[in-house]
Each structure stands twice: as structure tokens, then as C-alpha cells.
Amino acid sequence: MKVLVTGGAGYIGSVVAQQLLRAGHEVIVLDDLSKGHADSVLPGAIWHPGGLEDAAEVLDPSVDAVIHLAAKSLVGESVEHPERYWHGNVVASLGLIDAMRAAGVRRMVFSSTAAVYGSPLTETIAEDHPAAPINPYGASKLAIDHMLSAEAKAHGLAAVSLRYFNVGGASDGLSERHDPETHLIPNLLKAAAGHGDTAKLFGTDYPTPDGTAVRDYIHILDLAAAHLQAMEWVAPGTHEIFNLGTGVGSSVREVIDAVERVTGRSVPVEEHPRRAGDPATLVASGQKAREVLGWQPRHSLEDIIRDAWNHL
DSSP states (O other): OEEEEETTTSHHHHHHHHHHHHTTOEEEEEEOSSSSOGGGSOTTSEEEEOOGGGGGGTOOTTOOEEEEOOOOOOHHHHHHOHHHHIIIIIIHHHHHHHHHHHHTOOEEEEEEEGGGGOSOSSSSBOTTSOOOOSSHHHHHHHHHHHHHHHHHHHHOOEEEEEEEOEEEOOBTTBOOOOSSOOOHHHHHHHHHHTSSSOEEEEOSOSSSTTSSOEEOEEEHHHHHHHHHHHHHHOOTTOEEEEEEOOSOOEEHHHHHHHHHHHHSSOOOEEEEOOOTTOOSEEOBOOHHIIIIIOOOOOOOHHHHHHHHHHTO
């Protein structure tokens, strides 16, 4: 297939593009480098520098599918500046959908998020869990999911939304390089290596066994595999949602312990109050993706940490 990857110079987008190329697909990367890196656009991919507003310049009937990964994704920023998320996620994605319709491109895999569920009511989250986001980031992603459902029903779009949780690890030189870096594992590894400040632990009074937030961590390679499987599986006129996760939650303190085991180094940590908009627990069941897509996460938390440490 000929596939447009929006945000394909970013962390997740570059690994998805890498796996598409390895599977023999033709890849176009649309990325304005506001968050991505030019050296993450791999040989073999065609890079079109630009944002989602430029999608019409690269979309034509020869494009078989769009994997939509470009987004603003900082929970704290979304609380402080929600307007950036309505414009950067909702309005920009509507423009992309319009451009796809005009060009006759009728297949999309969308990078959604577990943040649409807000504070979960169950131990693990299935796709039928009520969507009740508690921050504008999650709300903006849920709005796009609603757009895709309506587009599929009205205009025959074949769409899949992948709602995933905390992604980590690395793949052949492609690793997390966010600025600022807000993700737990890379910040813990930098602290362990002595390359950064003391790691920050946000919240020690959550209603969890050790008082720290619990998350479901998924390896970037498992995540990329799900995007390829969803792209092949998706059906015209339908919008399906899949949660991607291991079904196993790890608290921040448990992740710190795992980092220390893998690296053999202690991690200096400062405790801080909770961040606005962060729920206590987010763990996916992942059962639907296993049963319908045949997707199976193959990497453990220790694998994620080890691969990220080796690419630091």
C-alpha cells in the first residue's frame, strides 16, 4: 500500500513508518518538525515538510491509507492552554478528514488515547467503558473519534481508532526525544545515567496500593505492529475502536524499581504534588484487539526499559 503517516518524524510515527517500510509499503511522511526530527525520517520514505493543513498537497487517489499520528499530546499543557488542543487536534484533524474525502482516500488508522476514559470505573478498561475525559487532551481525541464515526457512516470512510496507554522502548536507533520530555521512563533513565535532573514523581497520595499512579506500559514495536494490522483489517463504512495494552498496570514506584534493576543504578527522585488532569489508574484489557486483530503484545516492562536504556 501507499501510506501517508502524519507525524511520521516523531517517536511513534517514525517507528510506524519504519515497520511499514520493512513490510514493503510505500511511505509518505507529513511532518512540520514542531515535535519530530528530520533524521527520524528513514531512507525509503518520502518526506513532505508541513502540517496537517498541508495534507491536500500530498493526498491523491494513489494513496491507500492514512495513519494519523500528528497531535498535541501534553496533558498539563492541555489544561493550561486548551485552545491549542482544539485547534491543533480537533480543527486540524477535521481538515485532514476533509482533504482525504476530497482526494478519495478512504482508509484511516487514528492514534487515539486512553485519556478519553478519564478516571476508570473498572480495574481494566474495555472499549465499552464510558468515555469521560478529565482533561482537554483526552476531550480533543474523543472529539476526533466522533468525527470518524460520523464520516464512516455518512461517506464510507474505513476507520480504526487505537486507544493506547503509555508507550516506551526503542527500535534500531529510533527512541524518545521529546522536548520537553514528560514521559516517566526516559526521565528515569536520564536520571540513572546522570544525564539530567533528578527524576520527578508527581503524586504520592493516589488511591492505589503504593500511592503512586498506575499505568499500562506498551512497547513501541508492539504498538507499531497494531497500526499495521489495523490498516489491513479496517472495513469501509465502519469505525472500530481498539484499546492497546498489556492488561497489567505498574505503579510509578514499581517502574522506578524496574529501572534500577535493569540499569543496575539508583535513580534519584523528587516527590511533587499530582499534576492536573492525571487519573490514578489507566490499564487496558486489550482483549478485543487480540480477538479481532490477532494482535499480541510481546514485550515486558523490563524489555521496554532495557531497549530504551540501550538507545539512551
